[in-house]
Amino acid sequence: MAKPKKQPRPKAVTPKGFRDYFGEEVTQRTEMLRTIAGVYHRYGFDALESSAVETVEALGKFLPDVDRPNEGVFAWQEFDEGGNGDWMALRYDLTAPLARVYAQHRNDLHTPYRRYAMGPVWRNEKPGPGRYRQFYQCDADTVGTASMAADAEICAMLSDTLETVGIPRGDYLVRVNNRKVLNGVLEAMGLGADAAARDDVLRTIDKFDKVGEQGVRELLTKGRLDASGAFIDGVGLSEDQAEPVIAFLTSKVDDAAGTLANLRAAAGDSKIGAEGIAELEQIGELLAAGGYGADRIQIDPSVVRGLGYYTGPVYEAELTFEIFDEKGRKRQFGSVSGGGRYDDLVKRFTGQEVPATGISIGVDRLLAALREKGRISVQATGPVVVTVMDRDRMADYQAMVAELRNAGIRAEVYLGNPKNFGNQLKYADKRNSPIAVIEGGDEKAKGIVQIKDLILGAKIAESATLEEWKERPSQFEVPRSDLVAKVREILDSQD
Amino acid sequence: MAKPKKQPRPKAVTPKGFRDYFGEEVTQRTEMLRTIAGVYHRYGFDALESSAVETVEALGKFLPDVDRPNEGVFAWQEFDEGGNGDWMALRYDLTAPLARVYAQHRNDLHTPYRRYAMGPVWRNEKPGPGRYRQFYQCDADTVGTASMAADAEICAMLSDTLETVGIPRGDYLVRVNNRKVLNGVLEAMGLGADAAARDDVLRTIDKFDKVGEQGVRELLTKGRLDASGAFIDGVGLSEDQAEPVIAFLTSKVDDAAGTLANLRAAAGDSKIGAEGIAELEQIGELLAAGGYGADRIQIDPSVVRGLGYYTGPVYEAELTFEIFDEKGRKRQFGSVSGGGRYDDLVKRFTGQEVPATGISIGVDRLLAALREKGRISVQATGPVVVTVMDRDRMADYQAMVAELRNAGIRAEVYLGNPKNFGNQLKYADKRNSPIAVIEGGDEKAKGIVQIKDLILGAKIAESATLEEWKERPSQFEVPRSDLVAKVREILDSQD
Numbered sequence: 005m006a007k008p009k010k011q012p013r014p015k016a017v018t019p020k021g022f023r024d025y026f027g028e029e030v031t032q033r034t035e036m037l038r039t040i041a042g043v044y045h046r047y048g049f050d051a052l053e054s055s056a057v058e059t060v061e062a063l064g065k066f067l068p069d070v071d072r073p074n075e076g077v078f079a080w081q082e083f084d085e086g087g088n089g090d091w092m093a094l095r096y097d098l099t100a101p102l103a104r105v106y107a108q109h110r111n112d113l114h115t116p117y118r119r120y121a122m123g124p125v126w127r128n129e130k131p132g133p134g135r136y137r138q139f140y141q142c143d144a145d146t147v148g149t150a151s152m153a154a155d156a157e158i159c160a161m162l163s164d165t166l167e168t169v170g171i172p173r174g175d176y177l178v179r180v181n182n183r184k185v186l187n188g189v190l191e192a193m194g195l196g197a198d199a200a201a202r203d204d205v206l207r208t209i210d211k212f213d214k215v216g217e218q219g220v221r222e223l224l225t226k227g228r229l230d231a232s233g234a235f236i237d238g239v240g241l242s243e244d245q246a247e248p249v250i251a252f253l254t255s256k257v258d259d260a261a262g263t264l265a266n267l268r269a270a271a272g273d274s275k276i277g278a279e280g281i282a283e284l285e286q287i288g289e290l291l292a293a294g295g296y297g298a299d300r301i302q303i304d305p306s307v308v309r310g311l312g313y314y315t316g317p318v319y320e321a322e323l324t325f326e327i328f329d330e331k332g333r334k335r336q337f338g339s340v341s342g343g344g345r346y347d348d349l350v351k352r353f354t355g356q357e358v359p360a361t362g363i364s365i366g367v368d369r370l371l372a373a374l375r376e377k378g379r380i381s382v383q384a385t386g387p388v389v390v391t392v393m394d395r396d397r398m399a400d401y402q403a404m405v406a407e408l409r410n411a412g413i414r415a416e417v418y419l420g421n422p423k424n425f426g427n428q429l430k431y432a433d434k435r436n437s438p439i440a441v442i443e444g445g446d447e448k449a450k451g452i453v454q455i456k457d458l459i460l461g462a463k464i465a466e467s468a469t470l471e472e473w474k475e476r477p478s479q480f481e482v483p484r485s486d487l488v489a490k491v492r493e494i495l496d497s498q499d
Numbered sequence: 500m501a502k503p504k505k506q507p508r509p510k511a512v513t514p515k516g517f518r519d520y521f522g523e524e525v526t527q528r529t530e531m532l533r534t535i536a537g538v539y540h541r542y543g544f545d546a547l548e549s550s551a552v553e554t555v556e557a558l559g560k561f562l563p564d565v566d567r568p569n570e571g572v573f574a575w576q577e578f579d580e581g582g583n584g585d586w587m588a589l590r591y592d593l594t595a596p597l598a599r600v601y602a603q604h605r606n607d608l609h610t611p612y613r614r615y616a617m618g619p620v621w622r623n624e625k626p627g628p629g630r631y632r633q634f635y636q637c638d639a640d641t642v643g644t645a646s647m648a649a650d651a652e653i654c655a656m657l658s659d660t661l662e663t664v665g666i667p668r669g670d671y672l673v674r675v676n677n678r679k680v681l682n683g684v685l686e687a688m689g690l691g692a693d694a695a696a697r698d699d700v701l702r703t704i705d706k707f708d709k710v711g712e713q714g715v716r717e718l719l720t721k722g723r724l725d726a727s728g729a730f731i732d733g734v735g736l737s738e739d740q741a742e743p744v745i746a747f748l749t750s751k752v753d754d755a756a757g758t759l760a761n762l763r764a765a766a767g768d769s770k771i772g773a774e775g776i777a778e779l780e781q782i783g784e785l786l787a788a789g790g791y792g793a794d795r796i797q798i799d800p801s802v803v804r805g806l807g808y809y810t811g812p813v814y815e816a817e818l819t820f821e822i823f824d825e826k827g828r829k830r831q832f833g834s835v836s837g838g839g840r841y842d843d844l845v846k847r848f849t850g851q852e853v854p855a856t857g858i859s860i861g862v863d864r865l866l867a868a869l870r871e872k873g874r875i876s877v878q879a880t881g882p883v884v885v886t887v888m889d890r891d892r893m894a895d896y897q898a899m900v901a902e903l904r905n906a907g908i909r910a911e912v913y914l915g916n917p918k919n920f921g922n923q924l925k926y927a928d929k930r931n932s933p934i935a936v937i938e939g940g941d942e943k944a945k946g947i948v949q950i951k952d953l954i955l956g957a958k959i960a961e962s963a964t965l966e967e968w969k970e971r972p973s974q975f976e977v978p979r980s981d982l983v984a985k986v987r988e989i990l991d992s993q994d
Contacts, residue, residue: 016600017557018550018599018603019552019585019587025547031540034546046904047909053524053525054513055513055518055519055633056621057513057621057632061509061510062509064509079575082515108511108513114926114930116914116915124551138550148915149915153914156897290897293894293897294900294901352508353509355508399784402651406655414541414543415541420644
């Protein structure tokens, strides 16, 4: 064996693009996932947890003409004497693993199969501000049915989920569109078979929210000067050709029936377009029957959804309230979830088409929205801290925390060096402790403990007058036997 | 670009050694993790979620004289034009990442830092039956204090955790030992500095549970014939040399004071041994003060714990009830958690010694134990299934499930092909549905629905006499407006 080189100390850093989550960041996400799982479960969806690692071929990201899988996924080759080990990779979403799971276990699963999944996914992409290479997804999909009732159900569930996690009605909107309608419009324009032109038009439609009707009209035809003065080349359609796209984009009116009528006009006599419109109509009827009105779910032709694999209805949930961006400008919070119908994913494995539809919720964005609205706070209440006045009586302090914990109260004894009492209070402060408990030799002799209300203390120190300070003491002397009762009383008063 | 080869269909399989978890397997683990987190939180521990991916150097598994990180971890090299990208790897436990996190964030964290972490870890090992390459760990550690109060607290918390998840007192035992005592015994034997002999003795001690006192005595000296008739070489000590080890191993008596006295005799005048015994004594006193008696936590010299990095107290939680193994023989369920004090892990990064102590709970083993004891069942109740008698009235059925779901009842409409009604009931059966709801044209006209109690129906079909069958109908006809009330009544009667 070669002599090991002396190594420098390792750097204590996460790999580039990864981060750690502390305290409430973790527990709030866990709570949100639990709440969402509750809704999904009520809708009859079953949990699925597939492994984080998949074969590269199952993920479908392997380029056969290169040695290494392409960028986008984190992949490695299984060790094998001959160097022929399989390539494995971390999943980049939860849909590709679902397709693999369904293909693998289809004989044991009931059909249709409603499943939810939640967990981290990994992307081998260039990290940026707020863009990490590991993040959470929270998906629900129904596999094995082409019924629009499955799509309607997903939209209803998305609406229920948002309200259940704390986004009130009126602050969000689920918008539904159908790829087939769009394809019908492109067919009506004579672009049905021209993939490049289609992509150009789709990209342009995606800008409707930003540039509006006139902007899209210019971008579809001869081009446009943008706000910064730069000229953006147009797609090169004639004004006449652009018209169906504009008609399609502006087809949304207040009532669904009106929107559908406008879409019918835009799609002309395209068969695929008519199919898509009929599907949207069905979804609308089913949602109405379930009591989901236009205040929650709307048909909206401007929803495109980037992913190429969608084949029918597509959905997007948007938070409609305004926030201030980093430059202090007002803007809508935007999308927190999206999905749609994809009928071809399982076919890769089995050769048989298996219809499927589902959504993915961006849990971290949803958490950010709730924090933005002040509905949850990252600042958590810390534990009651039992201070250590006498190092030799640790057993006494341990008995106190045991009593508090047995009463269900979050509590800890100070475990650092107890010599400097100021450090103990600084620690309690850093922990956001609501209460400190003190028992020195004198207190012990008298059978009492001192209980310090740190929250009230901080308030008083900030703003109280001398009178108030006298009236509302923030430190109490109580018999040792009243410790738990008094701590609970103070905690209750702090709520 | 080279022309892509036509690819065969990908195989729908997990990579070797990985598996998928379905339904209750997932939700029961989630619930258990939540319960454990609740106990940890009450003890003042804060959540931490570090990324699944670490640099290989931070994990400390990199061999400098080979191209690839060694086996044991899943590792890959970050893409870089020059081929000099960093090596990254999936974490193999939650302790190594904690050391990295503490070293990286130590200026922002309070000290002592109590943290818990739960999540999957990955091992690049040969998979075997029941041995997977991805599994869950659930850890709690206190970093930054050498106080034995931290160790006592961890043991108390472990005991509380086991009882909270459903292991009754008497069915488990937390056993505590101290590496220093063992080192003292080895010192007393004159083996303090002989690493190879030490390891041999440690390995032998680990067999005490299996081979007993006489077996260990033989293995420490001239060797032993095992049950199969094979001869196992001995360590080669003299009978006199072996005596302190035997004294150490058999030092456990019913009361802690007696055990400690026996340990003192076994460790002779070794300074490190005396230190370890004093630490055990402290832990014992603190636990007694907290009300944790020998029915929950005991000092037990036979606990060794494999990991080399432990430097002081070590703990192990064992389930003491018996189960039948795969060959039908009774055996104790065994260990579900272990841990100890490790004072050197953070030092790798910072050069400064940071004392730390903690435990890891094997969540999947604990779940298996609860299933074994019949305390939880993998068989879950499925959703109420609203069947589809008339494909054109899907909106009616959707309205029914919406009502049920809004009332908090798990429900779904059948989304498969409704043509064959038998298939719908087969589906409900496969889903473990408690109730099926039926509304055909006749029912619709009369304003009623049929509600089928599938659980009672199955029971009756199994065993009822004709009289019972008549007395206890399992299908009810109720007004459509009573749907929710009747479903709830049946669900309540099924509990």
